[in-house]
Amino acid sequence: MTDEPNYGFDTLQVHAGARPDPATGARQTPIYQSTSYVFRDADHAAALFNLQEVGYIYSRLTNPTVAVLQERIATLEGGAGAVCCSSGHAAQIMSLFPLMGPGCNVVVSTRLYGGSITQFSQTIKRFGWSAKFVDLDDTDAVAAAIDENTRAVFCESVSNPGGYVTDIPAIAAIADKAGLPLIVDNTSATPYLCRPIEMGATLVVHSTTKYLTGSGTVTGGCVVDSGKFDWSKSDKFPSLSQPEPAYHGLKFHETFGALAFTFHGIAIGLRDLGMTMNPQGAHYTLLGIETLSLRMDRHVENAKKVAAWLEKDDRVETVTYAGLDSSPYAERASKLYPKGAGALFTFAVKGGYDACIKLVDSLEIFSHVANLGDTRSLIIHPASTTHRQLTPEQQEAAGAAPDTVRLSIGIETVEDLIADLDQALNKATAA
Amino acid sequence: MSETYSDDLMRDVLKRTKTIACIGVSTNPVRPSHYVARYLGLRGYRVIPVNPAYAGQELLGETVRGDLSDLKDEPIDMVDIFRRSEAVPPIVEDSLALFLPQLQTIWMQIGVRHAQAAAQAEAAGVTVIQNRCPKIEYQRLFGELRKGGFNTGIISSRL
Numbered sequence: 001m002t003d004e005p006n007y008g009f010d011t012l013q014v015h016a017g018a019r020p021d022p023a024t025g026a027r028q029t030p031i032y033q034s035t036s037y038v039f040r041d042a043d044h045a046a047a048l049f050n051l052q053e054v055g056y057i058y059s060r061l062t063n064p065t066v067a068v069l070q071e072r073i074a075t076l077e078g079g080a081g082a083v084c085c086s087s088g089h090a091a092q093i094m095s096l097f098p099l100m101g102p103g104c105n106v107v108v109s110t111r112l113y114g115g116s117i118t119q120f121s122q123t124i125k126r127f128g129w130s131a132k133f134v135d136l137d138d139t140d141a142v143a144a145a146i147d148e149n150t151r152a153v154f155c156e157s158v159s160n161p162g163g164y165v166t167d168i169p170a171i172a173a174i175a176d177k178a179g180l181p182l183i184v185d186n187t188s189a190t191p192y193l194c195r196p197i198e199m200g201a202t203l204v205v206h207s208t209t210k211y212l213t214g215s216g217t218v219t220g221g222c223v224v225d226s227g228k229f230d231w232s233k234s235d236k237f238p239s240l241s242q243p244e245p246a247y248h249g250l251k252f253h254e255t256f257g258a259l260a261f262t263f264h265g266i267a268i269g270l271r272d273l274g275m276t277m278n279p280q281g282a283h284y285t286l287l288g289i290e291t292l293s294l295r296m297d298r299h300v301e302n303a304k305k306v307a308a309w310l311e312k313d314d315r316v317e318t319v320t321y322a323g324l325d326s327s328p329y330a331e332r333a334s335k336l337y338p339k340g341a342g343a344l345f346t347f348a349v350k351g352g353y354d355a356c357i358k359l360v361d362s363l364e365i366f367s368h369v370a371n372l373g374d375t376r377s378l379i380i381h382p383a384s385t386t387h388r389q390l391t392p393e394q395q396e397a398a399g400a401a402p403d404t405v406r407l408s409i410g411i412e413t414v415e416d417l418i419a420d421l422d423q424a425l426n427k428a429t430a431a
Numbered sequence: 432m433s434e435t436y437s438d439d440l441m442r443d444v445l446k447r448t449k450t451i452a453c454i455g456v457s458t459n460p461v462r463p464s465h466y467v468a469r470y471l472g473l474r475g476y477r478v479i480p481v482n483p484a485y486a487g488q489e490l491l492g493e494t495v496r497g498d499l500s501d502l503k504d505e506p507i508d509m510v511d512i513f514r515r516s517e518a519v520p521p522i523v524e525d526s527l528a529l530f531l532p533q534l535q536t537i538w539m540q541i542g543v544r545h546a547q548a549a550a551q552a553e554a555a556g557v558t559v560i561q562n563r564c565p566k567i568e569y570q571r572l573f574g575e576l577r578k579g580g581f582n583t584g585i586i587s588s589r590l
Contacts, residue, residue: 007586015586017577025590043473052470054570054579062578070580081581243461250461257541257564259581266579 009076009192014290017071031283032064051247051255051267061270065279069286073212073222074262076191076289077204080227081262083269084220084282088187088207089119090275091221092154095183095205097273098239098264099151102128106183107145109136109155110397111164114387116185117394120154135397136166139174146178151236152203153180157196158188158342160372161382161399161406163320165189165333165341172200179236181229187211188342188372192296197226199336203261208277210373214288214295218281223265227258240264295375295411300340302377302417303409309418310347315429320399321345343409344372346382351429352403356381359405359428365412365420377410377417434544434562438585441568444536444558448476448509452502452530454522455513456480458490464513467540467566471511474569479505499525509536511565512543519545527555538565 007015018029037056039045047053056062066084074082085094096106108120108131120131132145136155146153153175155166168184175182181202186194190211196204206212208220231240231253240260243249247267253260270276300323307321319326322333322341333341349355359379360368366379370386380386382400395401409417453468460466472478472491479502480490486497496502499510499522507530512522519539526534536558539545544561552559570576571583 011586015588016582017580019577019585019587020590022574022590047473052466053473054575054581056578062580064578067578067580071577071582074580074582075584079582081576081579083580248461255461255463255466257567259567259576259579262579262581 010293012075013292016075017068029065029068029286031279033279035059051263060274060276061266063279066277066282069282072289074224077224078195078197079224080258082222082224083262083265084222084277085275086221086277087219088209088221091205091223092119094265094269094275095203095223097269098261099237100129104149104151105130105132107132107134107142107150107153111159111399112156113160114382114390114398114400117398118389136171139170142171143174150180152183154183156185156188157194160188160344162345163322163399165322165329165337167332168196168199168201179234188344190292190296192293193337193339193342202226202229208285212289213285214375216371216374218284220277220281220285225261231260298411299343299409302414303343305414306409306417307345315350315425317348317350319347346399346404346406348403349428355428356403356405359424362424362427363420365416372408375411377412378408379405381405436560438572442572445569448536450477450506451509451511452479452481452507453511454481456482458485467564470566499529503529506533508533509538511538513540516543516545520548523548523552527552540564
């Protein structure tokens with residue numbers, strides 16, 4: 001945009017969006033715990049309501065603390081703007097909402113977090129939307145799945161429950177050829193390990209609950225727009241390219257250019273869907289992001305060591321971590337995700353379902369929770385929990401077979417993590 | 432032709448400018464040209480609309496002028512162009528003929544660019560900004576876009 005200095009990631013994760021508070025000089029971003037903001041006069045109010053001026057009206061739409069987080073994530077992802085919302089699931093709806101309408105579909109990776117699969121295969125049908133699930137390694141199938149009613153392609157960068165990394169440039173090229181935006185869920189990789197926009201993605205969604213916040217404190221989500229997609233090139237995206245009745249016939253893309261999707265997310269998405277992030281939540285996430293790169297380096301370092309140890313162990317059937325040389329995705333991971341393939345992976349225990357249950361119940365440091373991206377190491381048995389709603393075929397495709405457990409490796413002392421797994425595997429596989 | 436402009440340059444342009452001739456402003460309040468002209472008026476600039484289709488009508492507190500030559504007695508220091516790129520050369524020529532020496536800036540909106548005309552204006556000592564929107568840059572550089580969660584590219588530990 002300009003020829004200003006290119007700051008490093010570590011500088012941006014601390015400073016982006018967060019100048020000293022203009023009202024008080026407070027150096028840490030204050031928590032603006034206020035629902036509403038006084039207008040200077042009637043003209044000011046009118047300008048704000050007409051989207052003529054950017055400012056604070058009501059915290060369902062914008063809030064000074066949340067705005068700092070939005071600018072920070074937008075900057076780290078290399079996007080034009082971002083809208084934060086109440087959860088990662090909210091972010092997914094917020095990303096699709098301006099693109100879809102009744103009868104429209106989204107082409108989706110089969111390897112998604114189970115909750116996302118349920119949201120896309122079941123819940124979005126209530127809006128008249130649908131999803132077509134495709135194995136993204138079969139690029140011909142991806143191209144073939146796109147039809148005249150497709151409005152987006154959706155995938156994860158590093159997949160949950162793990163073991164898979166998406167070839168984002170390849171999928172972006174297919175979407176681009178079809179005149180469609182690619183949406184990438186970058187939750188498990190974070191912008192430190194993966195920058196989807198640089199690889200051709202149009203939108204990036206996050207569950208900020210995970211690594212961005214880092215300590216398992218608050219739920220949140222975010223939609224980042226690259227600002228690069230031409231919404232007016234076809235008639236497929238009328239919410240952005242055609243007159244908006246709720247704003248006197250204003251056309252978002254024509255009026256706001258690269259900022260159109262973000263403006264729409266605030267002025268229509270948050271206004272009418274109301275999936276707002278609260279300022280207290282934004283505060284925790286801002287604190288977390290300040291140390292993102294430091295934590296991610298340790299998460300990855302620990303994950304590599306634990307995965308390598310498990311792979312050599314007789315009690316373990318298989319380990320699916322794209323950061324292992326044995327992974328079919330090792331080459332793709334090292335090329336596209338050079339800082340690491342995340343810290344999320346699965347392994348299969350000899351003894352199947354019962355051994356998995358016993359393993360989970362025998363751990364002392366790993367916590368049995370339905371979360372990931374915490375500083376603490378976490379474990380879950382997807383088939384009986386996060387992926388429980390899926391059919392056995394869907395579980396298999398998503399990497400969540402009955403004999404598989406998922407680890408989210410934390411930042412603890414790695415020897416302690418290995419020792420904990422060792423003692424629990426003994427109990428799980430004892431005859 | 433470089434279309435990269437430093438934040439300092441754009442900040443300087445937006446601070447020094449007082450009177451803007453806005454070429455091609457629409458009377459339709461949801462058209463971008465109207466939107467931008469109105470915004471700049473709200474920020475304290477005197478914005479004089481130029482559009483032969485609406486000449487003589489009142490718009491944004493000014494009478495719409497049919498032609499740049501109708502502005503020859505006004506202290507125009509910036510010309511903001513909302514026209515197709517092909518229409519730029521005569522506008523630049525007229526502006527240089529009519530408004531020097533007070534003319535300091537010719538600004539072409541997003542999607543508007545003309546290398547030759549730009550070079551001609553620069554040779555006459557006029558700053559040229561192409562393919563940008565002064566409203567967006569004003570909002571970005573002076574803190575407003577921060578309120579909406581946009582990537583302003585501005586990092587600063589100062590108040």
